[in-house]
Amino acid sequence: QVQLVESGGGLVQAGGSLRLSCTASGDTICIDHMGWYRQAPGEERELVALITKSGDIHYADSLEDRFTLSTDNAKNTVYLQMNNLKPEDTAVYYCAADQFGLQTMCIAQTYWGQGTQVTVSS
Secondary structure: OEEEEEEOOEEEEOOOOEEEEEEEEEOOOOOOEEEEEEEOOOOOOEEEEEEEOOOOEEEOOOOOOOEEEEEEHHHOEEEEEEOOOOHHHOEEEEEEEEEEOOOOOOOEEEEEOOOEEEEEEO
8 A cells, every 4th residue: 555645736827836735655666656646627638747656757748848846765755846826737636656567566556645635816
């Protein structure tokens, strides 16, 4: 089992910045990807950014110029630095940990954080 705890959401004016944090605990050895997703009201959850075990980072289209994913491996923490926020960034942001289950003693599983609300006003 993996537990993900998020923090850092809030209300911010357009053009402002926020940094989200996600700390993983439990059996983290099987995690292959960690990243951030978001879901606006009435819309499907979409990828924001993710990082692979080898350190490769993938961003959703149009977000890589403003959002930066980083990690602190010693603290088992993933961050999402969000700059120049826009009203269309308003959503619940979810941290996720994905296991492919291809390693010995690992299972295929995706874990989700509790979500943190980001609201950007104009």
